[in-house]
Every structure is written in structure tokens, then in C-alpha cells.
Amino acid sequence: MQLHGAHGYLISQFLSPLSNRRTDDWGGDLEDRMRFLVETVRAVRDTVGPHFPLAIKLNSADFQRGGFDEHESMAVVDRLALEDVYLVEVSGGNFGAPAMMGKTVPESTRRREAYFQSYAEEVRRRVPGMPLMLTGGFRTLAAMQSALDDGACDLVGVGRAMCVDPATGVGLLNGTVTGAPVEPKQLGMRRLLGRVINLRSIDGILDLQWHTDQIHRMAAGLPPNLDRTWRQALFSMIRRNGLGALRRRRGF
Numbered sequence: 001m002q003l004h005g006a007h008g009y010l011i012s013q014f015l016s017p018l019s020n021r022r023t024d025d026w027g028g029d030l031e032d033r034m035r036f037l038v039e040t041v042r043a044v045r046d047t048v049g050p051h052f053p054l055a056i057k058l059n060s061a062d063f064q065r066g067g068f069d070e071h072e073s074m075a076v077v078d079r080l081a082l083e084d085v086y087l088v089e090v091s092g093g094n095f096g097a098p099a100m101m102g103k104t105v106p107e108s109t110r111r112r113e114a115y116f117q118s119y120a121e122e123v124r125r126r127v128p129g130m131p132l133m134l135t136g137g138f139r140t141l142a143a144m145q146s147a148l149d150d151g152a153c154d155l156v157g158v159g160r161a162m163c164v165d166p167a168t169g170v171g172l173l174n175g176t177v178t179g180a181p182v183e184p185k186q187l188g189m190r191r192l193l194g195r196v197i198n199l200r201s202i203d204g205i206l207d208l209q210w211h212t213d214q215i216h217r218m219a220a221g222l223p224p225n226l227d228r229t230w231r232q233a234l235f236s237m238i239r240r241n242g243l244g245a246l247r248r249r250r251g252f
């Protein structure tokens with residue numbers, strides 16, 4: 001079981017000073033902002049018992065000015081080390097700043113693949129006993145192997161590669177696959193559209209939608225279509241979510 005403490009969902013809304021404006025015991029300084037996470041972990045642990053594997057997905061940062069940052073995130077991992085948690089999965093960003101889809105991370109980091117590896121390495125130094133999973137940006141077996149060999153993580157998470165070939169994981173493990181296709185999705189007409197919409201956000205959502213479309217194709221018995229364009233992904237996004245999907249959002 002994994003509690004989702006990342007990507008702008010409820011637990012990460014509590015963690016972030018941008019979204020958590022509470023003035024009671026559940027907001028304010030980090031100790032209070034992480035109370036919801038800690039209490040949730042305890043409540044779940046009480047319910048599932050001591051032997052049930054319980055993991056947490058945590059943002060390394062929100063990637064927004066004034067948001068939850070790496071310094072705070074590491075303090076949360078310090079705190080989680082005192083609780084009965086099996087594993088922390090490291091990710092980052094949210095739908096306003098989709099770092100998890102590689103949209104707000106520097107080009108050099110994107111080239112190196114693992115978007116949050118430096119953070120994971122720092123967590124490893126700080127909390128050596130905490131099992132870590134690292135997700136976001138992995139494309140090649142070489143990058144995955146080196147993250148494991150460097151001790152940055154104990155588990156590698158793979159998202160988009162699985163959406164275009166569900167056998168990727170097996171292929172990587174038995175050596176018949178050495179990498180996954182990269183299909184970065186990005187809107188055209190950027191100067192014009194950038195005036196009315198949050199481009200980074202839409203790029204992230206489009207990337208997600210393009211891959212969701214591939215899952216829908218496979219569910220319908222069709223092969224994935226790597227030639228699917230961003231325009232087609234945009235149309236299916238609007239068809240599934242309405243025009244509201246393009247609207248600017250507050251902070252997260």
C-alpha cells in the first residue's frame with residue numbers, strides 16, 4: 001500500500017505552504033503541515049497491522065516559488081524514519097509545475113534521466129536506513145543500473161515507458177531491452193499560447209494524456225501508436241476532461 005504524498009494531491013497540499021494556509025494545528029510551520037501525513041501513516045498502520053508493507057510517495061519539492069522545498073522534504077523523511085514506514089518513493093512537482101514529467105527540471109538533469117537523483121542521494125546520506133524508490137525520467141537500463149549501483153535508490157520506478165510497452169520491465173530485467181522510447185510532448189504556438197495558459201502545466205498534462213491514450217488503445221486491443229501527435233492528445237484531453245483542463249490554477 002502506498003500513501004500518495006506527492007504531485008499536489010491531498011497530503012502534499014497539507015505539506016506545501018502555498019496550498020496549506022491553515023492557522024490551526026494542521027498548518028503553519030512544517031511540524032504542523034506534516035501532521036496530516038504523520039497522523040495518516042499512524043492511522044493506516046493501526047488498521048493494517050505491523051507486517052503490512054506501507055510506502056509513501058513524497059515530493060522532493062513542489063518546484064514552485066515559496067512552495068515545499070528540498071530542505072523541508074528531507075525534514076519530512078527524517079520524521080518518517082521514526083514511523084513504521086517500509087519505503088519512500090521520491091518524486092516531485094504537481095500539475096501546476098509538473099517536474100515529475102520533466103517539465104520544470106533543468107535540461108542537464110533531463111539528459112541524465114533520473115530527475116530527482118541528487119535529492120535521493122542526499123536523503124540516502126541523511127537517512128541511510130530508509131529504503132528508497134526513485135521515479136521520474138528513467139529511460140535506459142544504464143541510467144537505472146547506475147542509480148542502483150551508486151546507492152541513490154533501492155528500487156527504480158518507471159511510468160511512461162510502460163505505457164508504450166507494458167513488457168518494458170520484464171525486458172529490462174532479462175536484458176532484451178536496454179531503453180525505452182522517449183516521447184516528450186510539447187505544445188506548438190508557444191509564444192502565443194503562453195500568454196493565456198500555463199505552458200509547463202499543459203505540457204505536463206498533455207504528456208500524461210498522450211500516454212493515457214496509449215493505455216486506452218491497448219485496453220481496446222490496439223497496439224500503441226507512437227506517431228500520435230500532441231494535437232490528438234490535446235483533443236482527447238478536452239474530450240475527457242472538458243475545457244477546464246486548460247484553465248490556470250492557483251498555486252497547485
Ligand SMILES: Cc1cc2nc3c(=O)[nH]c(=O)nc-3n(C[C@H](O)[C@H](O)[C@H](O)COP(=O)(O)O)c2cc1C
Nearest residue numbers: 100101135136137138157158159160161208211212
Ligand atoms: C498515464 C500516466 C498516469 C499516471 N498516473 C499516476 C498516478 O496515478 N499517481 C502517481 O503518483 N503518478 C502517476 N503518474 C506519474 C508517474 O508515476 C511518474 O511520476 C511519471 O510518469 C514520471 O516517470 P517516468 O519518467 O518513468 O514516466 C502517471 C504517469 C502517466 C504517464
